[in-house]
Amino acid sequence: MHETGILWLRVAVVLYSLGLAHAILVISSRRTSLFPAALFAFYTGAVLQVVSVVEVSLALGHVPVNNFFQTISLCALIIAAAFLVVYQQYHFASLSVFIFPVVFLMTLIGSMETPVASWPNTRLRDAWLFLHVVLILLGYAGLLLTAMGSIFYLIQERQLKRKRRSALFDRLPPLATLDSMVTHSMTFGFIFITLGVIAATTWAFIETGSRWIAYPRIGLALLTWLVYLLMVFLRATAGWRGRKAAVMAIAVVCCSAFTWAAHVGLRSLLERR
Amino acid sequence: MNFCITGVNHRTAPVEVRERLAFDAGAIGPALTELKRRPGVLEGMILSTCNRVEIALATDDGTEPAGCAEEFLAETRQAPREWVQPYLYRFADRDAIHHLFRVASSLDSMVVGEPQILGQLKAAWALAREQGAISGFMDTLLTRAFSVAKRVRTETDIGSSAVSVSFAAVELAREIFGNLRGTSVMVVGAGKMAEAAARHLRRCGASNILVTNRTRERAVEMARQFDGEVVEYDRFTAALPNVDIVITSSGATHYILNREQVKKALDARKNRPVFLIDIAVPRNIDPQVNDLENAFVYDIDDLQRTVDANVENRQKIADEAELIIQEEVERMVARLKAREVAPTIVSLQEQLESLRAAEVARMKGRFGQLSPQQEEALEALTRGLINKIAHGPISELRRHASEPDGPQLLAAIRRVFRLGA
Numbered sequence: 001m002h003e004t005g006i007l008w009l010r011v012a013v014v015l016y017s018l019g020l021a022h023a024i025l026v027i028s029s030r031r032t033s034l035f036p037a038a039l040f041a042f043y044t045g046a047v048l049q050v051v052s053v054v055e056v057s058l059a060l061g062h063v064p065v066n067n068f069f070q071t072i073s074l075c076a077l078i079i080a081a082a083f084l085v086v087y088q089q090y091h092f093a094s095l096s097v098f099i100f101p102v103v104f105l106m107t108l109i110g111s112m113e114t115p116v117a118s119w120p121n122t123r124l125r126d127a128w129l130f131l132h133v134v135l136i137l138l139g140y141a142g143l144l145l146t147a148m149g150s151i152f153y154l155i156q157e158r159q160l161k162r163k164r165r166s167a168l169f170d171r172l173p174p175l176a177t178l179d180s181m182v183t184h185s186m187t188f189g190f191i192f193i194t195l196g197v198i199a200a201t202t203w204a205f206i207e208t209g210s211r212w213i214a215y216p217r218i219g220l221a222l223l224t225w226l227v228y229l230l231m232v233f234l235r236a237t238a239g240w241r242g243r244k245a246a247v248m249a250i251a252v253v254c255c256s257a258f259t260w261a262a263h264v265g266l267r268s269l270l271e272r273r
Numbered sequence: 274m275n276f277c278i279t280g281v282n283h284r285t286a287p288v289e290v291r292e293r294l295a296f297d298a299g300a301i302g303p304a305l306t307e308l309k310r311r312p313g314v315l316e317g318m319i320l321s322t323c324n325r326v327e328i329a330l331a332t333d334d335g336t337e338p339a340g341c342a343e344e345f346l347a348e349t350r351q352a353p354r355e356w357v358q359p360y361l362y363r364f365a366d367r368d369a370i371h372h373l374f375r376v377a378s379s380l381d382s383m384v385v386g387e388p389q390i391l392g393q394l395k396a397a398w399a400l401a402r403e404q405g406a407i408s409g410f411m412d413t414l415l416t417r418a419f420s421v422a423k424r425v426r427t428e429t430d431i432g433s434s435a436v437s438v439s440f441a442a443v444e445l446a447r448e449i450f451g452n453l454r455g456t457s458v459m460v461v462g463a464g465k466m467a468e469a470a471a472r473h474l475r476r477c478g479a480s481n482i483l484v485t486n487r488t489r490e491r492a493v494e495m496a497r498q499f500d501g502e503v504v505e506y507d508r509f510t511a512a513l514p515n516v517d518i519v520i521t522s523s524g525a526t527h528y529i530l531n532r533e534q535v536k537k538a539l540d541a542r543k544n545r546p547v548f549l550i551d552i553a554v555p556r557n558i559d560p561q562v563n564d565l566e567n568a569f570v571y572d573i574d575d576l577q578r579t580v581d582a583n584v585e586n587r588q589k590i591a592d593e594a595e596l597i598i599q600e601e602v603e604r605m606v607a608r609l610k611a612r613e614v615a616p617t618i619v620s621l622q623e624q625l626e627s628l629r630a631a632e633v634a635r636m637k638g639r640f641g642q643l644s645p646q647q648e649e650a651l652e653a654l655t656r657g658l659i660n661k662i663a664h665g666p667i668s669e670l671r672r673h674a675s676e677p678d679g680p681q682l683l684a685a686i687r688r689v690f691r692l693g694a
Contacts, residue, residue: 156448163571163578176450190650203445238543239543241566242566242567
């Protein structure tokens with residue numbers, strides 16, 4: 001009973017991943033063509049998640065809030081339901097850019113309560129970890145470009161506003177060019193950081209079973225990702241530019257720096273086994 | 274006769290002052306009539322553009338033209354004279370001609386070499402002629418100014434790089450939007466400069482041009498030029514969310530775009546930047562709009578500052594043009610002086626001719642009827658004589674007319690030949 005509950009949840013995660021793809025498409029090219037499919041998948045995923053919660057509840061005899069995994073999964077379900085209600089009422093489609101990835105990641109974490117397997121060999125384990133590091137570093141590169149682009153945008157914007165140009169920044173690219181550079185690097189960074197986070201979560205899940213979720217650095221990493229997602233969302237839907245966007249990008253860079261610092265100890269993990 | 278040019282331009286007065294002193298198109302006619310009526314005024318012209326308000330005035334010898342123009346400007350624009358005075362420049366006689374030639378040749382323009390000013394000057398001249406405010410002297414002067422402008426344009430590179438306020442606006446639009454391909458432009462009010470800016474933007478790839486104007490016909494006409502669309506004047510703000518560049522040049526005396534309207538448009542366009550170019554004086558766009566994020570408002574003075582950098586380069590060409598102007602001023606002054614000595618020359622010739630005629634008549638009376646041959650010989654002899662006598666003074670007068678000793682020479686010759694007052 002319990003196992004089928006987890007299975008439904010994992011199917012829901014796969015369905016929710018379509019929502020993530022939709023969000024990335026909107027951010028990178030403002031295309032919303034995937035939205036109908038993603039919305040349908042989201043509906044189905046939510047229904048499966050309800051089924052899963054009901055099954056687990058029946059098995060336990062109460063609502064499944066025994067541990068963090070069950071709680072985060074339930075929380076994801078509530079957010080998903082809330083979004084669907086809001087969507088029905090107000091057709092607030094652009095909110096999906098934020099909600100779909102969040103629900104996806106929360107459910108992914110929620111589905112990792114019981115280990116599915118252990119590492120067949122250390123090589124795969126290490127390769128997986130390297131992959132995660134490379135993905136995250138690519139993501140950081142994109143993020144750094146985003147922050148730099150945002151700052152240059154800010155400088156160019158101030159120059160145009162003050163109607164004076166400083167000798168130092170005489171030849172900056174046009175605002176539109178900087179804007180599209182920021183959009184592209186931000187999307188690039190977001191895709192890689194998201195993939196990196198997924199790689200990290202699954203790695204930690206296989207590595208430590210259910211213990212990993214208690215590490216503060218994981219929480220920090222997830223928070224960083226969430227702030228990044230927020231920036232991406234605000235930019236894609238509310239068109240945040242200029243000062244707000246620059247401040248936001250710098251905030252994300254700071255979060256990332258903290259997360260990185262918290263993960264400096266990773267090397268020792270490689271040697272442990 | 275005295276001649277002067279008095280006024281303000283973008284260098285001597287800020288936009289707040291210029292907009293207060295500016296004459297709108299309809300006010301110039303009556304103002305000219307009123308100017309002409311003032312005591313001592315012989316001829317007058319009013320040039321009112323975004324960047325300058327100038328009164329050119331020719332008065333009789335007993336009237337001081339600069340003071341007269343100043344008084345007129347203060348009275349008609351209902352501004353205290355003491356308030357206007359610090360912003361005014363005053364050029365008299367030779368300096369005024371020099372200034373006029375520089376203005377016509379666009380050397381005194383905000384963007385040196387921009388071609389609009391010549392058209393504006395021609396329009397001011399035509400209007401003054403129509404009103405009968407201009408006749409001989411100023412007519413000659415202005416006609417000359419136009420050909421000087423043409424000479425400057427053909428003999429230097431000043432016009433080749435097409436710098437103007439409108440072009441400066443295009444350059445700025447590029448700093449915001451990069452490639453202008455696909456941008457959408459709205460022109461509010463159908464002024465000449467707005468039209469020029471729209472034409473530049475069109476040439477640089479702007480895909481969609483919306484035109485709105487209080488009089489619809491003018492908007493339709495302009496829209497046809499640019500393959501654009503006409504938007505109803507009372508509803509133009511509704512079209513703002515889809516517009517990247519707004520150019521205003523309407524003659525409205527109040528702000529036609531305020532902060533709230535632009536804020537609304539920005540929200541609707543998800544904060545994509547909008548570039549607002551206000552080339553109207555008085556201004557059409559509330560300057561507070563510039564405080565909004567992603568809205569960039571440039572008024573005519575801002576455009577001036579932006580192009581100052583380029584002006585330096587253009588200044589070299591302008592120096593070359595100044596030489597032409599100098600030469601033309603000399604020539605014009607000489608011509609005017611020559612015109613001044615012309616009556617003396619004529620009366621000298623008449624005087625000598627009447628002496629000759631009297632002597633010939635006396636001769637005939639003494640010797641009775643002469644044979645045709647004798648008569649012919651006598652005529653030739655006397656005529657040759659007076660021509661030879663007149664030759665020296667006349668050529669001296671012409672040569673020295675424009676020189677400092679000209680007036681003394683003129684007086685001396687009149688006295689020597691008893692040419693009367």
